[in-house]
Amino acid sequence: MLNYFLRIRKIVVPLISIVLAAGSLSARAQVVPAAAKSQFSVTVGALASAFQPDYDAAYNGKVVEASPFRLYGVGTYVDVKFSRWVQIEGEARWLRYNQFDQIHQDNYLIGPRIPIQRLRFWRATPYGKVLVGYAKMDLGYAYVPNVGFVFLGNGGFTDIAMGGGVDFKLTKRISARGDFEYQYYPKFIENTHLIPYGASVGVGYKIF
C-alpha cells in the first residue's frame, strides 16, 4: 500500500507544482489593473463516478486487495469561486452500484481547487484540487475459517483526496466536468492505508 502511495505521489506532486507555478506566473503584472470585477460565483452540479475501491474485504484475516469490481455511483458538488485563485469545492459521492460482497464507499469532501488559467484552451479550464473529509464505508463480508462469511460492519475514515480535471463551459451557466481523483485513507483498518481512485463526469449549473 505504501508503494502504491509513493507511485501516485510522483503524479500528484508535479501536478500541484504546475498549479502553483501557473498561479504565480499569472498573478504578476507590471502595473496593477485600475478596476476589478468580482468573480464570486456558486456552481452546483451532479456527478456520475466510477471508482476502484482498493478493497476486497478481508480474506483469511488479511485485509486489502484490489477489488475485482469497480464501484459506480452518483454524487453532487458545489464550487464556490471567490476569485480566480481562491475557490472551494465541496463534493459528496455515493458509490453504491456494482458492489462486490456489499462493499461500498461514500465520500464527503471539501477543500481548495485551483483552476490552471494559463492552460485554458477553447472553453476548457483544467484544475487541480486537494480535498479532505470523511469517507464512510461498508466493509463487506470476510471468510473466516470454520465460521464462514462474516459481515465486517462499516466504518468512517478520514479521507484525503487529490486530483484534477477539466471544466468545459457549455453556456453562460451550464458547464460539464471531467474529473479524476485519488483518495487516501491514512488510517484504515489494522493500521493500513487505502487508496481508492476513480473518475467522474458531471454537469454543473452556475446559480450566481
Added chain:
Amino acid sequence: MTFRKIALAFLIIILGASCAHAKTKEPKYGQARQLTAEQAALVQKAVAREKVLIKAIKLRTPLVETYIQNTKPDLKLYAVPISDMYILSRVDFGKAFTDKPFEARSAKASDSKSGGKHNFFTGSFATMAGLSKALGLEKFTYQPNGFMQMMFIDPSGFDTQHYAFSFVRPEFLGAVRTWVYDVHPKVPGLGRFYGRVWIEDEDGNVVRFNGTYTGPTNSEDNSKYYFHFDSWRMNVQPGIWLPVAVYVEETERQEGNKTVGLKAQTHFWGYSLKLPTRESENVSVKVDDAVDKSDDSQDVSPLQASRIWVTQAENNVVDRLVEAGLVAPLNQGGYENKVLDQIVINLVVPNNLAFSDQLHTRVLLTDTIEATTVGNTILISKGLIDTLPNEVSIASVVAMELAHVAMGHHIDTRYAFNDRLLFPDESTFKRINMYHTDHDDADAAKKALEYLQNSMYKDQLPTAGLYYAQLVERGKVLKGLTTPKLGDSLLKPDGTAWMAELQKMAPKLNWDDLTQSPALPLGSWLKTDPWDDKVHMLNAKRYAPMNARDKMPFEVTPIFYKLQRYDVTRLDTPTAAATAAPATVVPPATAAPAGDQPAADQPAGGQPAGGQPAGDQPTADQPANTTPGAAGQSNPPADQPAAGDTNTTQQQPPASTPNPQ
C-alpha cells in the same frame, strides 16, 4: 490497473494540449519600424531618464486625487454621469508603488438618516459591506492604485529589451519640442504599456504617454480592467519632469447587458511639501536696531484673549492643512487675494460687518464641492471654485461662509493645542472636524441671503440660483463630488440646497438655452502647482458652448497641457504654464441676467474697493474678460489685459479677473 492508466493518460493529454495552446497566445502588434541612429539614441536616453525619474520619485510622497465619473449613453447629451467616486491618497513609494488613502471623517450627525446614531442594522450593513469587500464579493470595484500607477509607463521594465519603438513624427506640445514614438511590448505579460510616447528632444524625458496596458490574454478572465489613459508630466524644477495628471476614458465598456462608460482625472501634487511660514513668525528679521518696548505692551482683555486663542487654533489648523497638502499655501497676489478677498470686501462693506480680525480666504485643494470656515479663514474647495460659473455664484458661497464667521460659528479651540494636530496626514479628515452643524448651516444660509440682498450682487442672484439648481440635479448621482471631506456640503442631507432661496429665484434649467450656464466642468478656473501646491488661474482661451453637450456641468473633461520648460528666471511663477483646457466650457456672455453684459459674470478684481468696480484690469496670469466672437470663441491675448473691453459696463462688479462667460 487498466482503468488507472486510461485516467492518467487522459490527464496528461489534457495538460499537454493546454500547454501547447497556451504557447500560441502572443499579443499581436504592427511591425515596428526601424529607427535611425538619432531616433534610437533618443529612445535610449528616454529609457535612462525613466529610470532616473522612478528613483527620484521614490523620494517623494505626493498626494494623488482620483475622481471617476461613471457614465451612461444619453441621446441628447451623448453621455451623462450616473455615479462617481472620489479618492484622495498619499502615494507611498517606499517598498512598492502603493497608495495610502485618506481616512474618511466620522459621520456628521446629519449624514445618516438615523441621526448619526449607529443602530444594529447600520452597523451590520457596514460589517457586511466590509466583509464583502474583503472577500472580493463586490461586483465591480475601482482600484485607486491602478489609477495612480498610470503615472508610469512601466515602473520596472521600460527598456528596449521589453518594448519596441517606432518613430512617428516630431511634434510641439506647447513650447516643448518632442519626438513621438509608438510603443508596444515585445514580450507578453500583464500590465505592459502600449500606445504612444512623447519624448522631449533635449534631455530625453518622456513628457506624455497615451495608450493603455496589456490586459489578460485570456478572454475568459474578464475580472481585471486596464483603461485607456493620457498621462502628462511637467518640468516642475530644473531638469525634473514629474507626473502631474492623467485623464482616463472608456466610453463603451460592456457590463453585463449594459453599456457603461467612465471618465476620470487623476492629479498629483505635493511633491515638495514643507512647513508653512507666516510673515508674523519671521524670525530672521534684522534685530540689530531692535529696541525693547516691553513697557509699552498692552494688557489683553478676556475677550481679546479668547479671540487670540481662536486665532491660534485657526492658524494651527490652516498650517496643518497646508502641511498635509490639503490647502494651497498663500500666494501673495494670487487668486485668493485678487478674487476671493475682493468678493469678501464686496459683501462686508455694504453690510457694515466689522470684524475685529482680518478675514482670510484660502483654497482647499480637493475637487469635492465644499466650503467651510476656520476662525476667520474662509476655505473654499478648488472643485467648488472650478464649477462656479460667475462672480455672483462665488459670492453666494462666500456669503454663507461669511455668515458663519459673523455669527460666531468658530472652530473648536481644542486645536489651539498643537499636540492635537500631531497625526499622520492620512488621518486629517478624521482628526480635524471643520464642518458646521445643520442648525448653523441653516442660520448661515438665511444670513447669507441678507448679505447678498444688500450687496452689489442683488440683481444677479437668479444667475447664482441656477448653480444650486444644477447642483441639486447632479448631486443626486454625483455623491462622491458633493460629499465634503473636511467642510460643509452645499446640499442639505435631503439633497436640497442650503441656499434654496436663491434656487427659487432662478429660471428653470434648460439644456437647450445656451445662454444658461448653471455650472462649469471641473478644472475650469484653477490649476495647482504640483511642486509647491500654490493655485493659479488658468490662462486659457474661453469658448462658448455651441450645443447642450458643451455645457458639461460638474463633469470630468480631457486634460491637455501646453508644456513649457522650467524657466529659472521666474522662480515665483508656476513651474509650467500648463493649461488644463476643458474642451468647451464657457457659456456665452448672454448668460448674465442683466443682458449681454459679460463683465457681470466676472469674479471680482484686485482692488479693495468695497464694491467699487475695479476696472477691467486682468492680471497676467488670468484670462481676460471675454466676449464671444462670431464663432463663439473668445480670444483674449493670454497675458494681455482687456482694458479696452467696451462691453464692460461701469455698473457691473469689479471685472479684473477672468470670466468664463
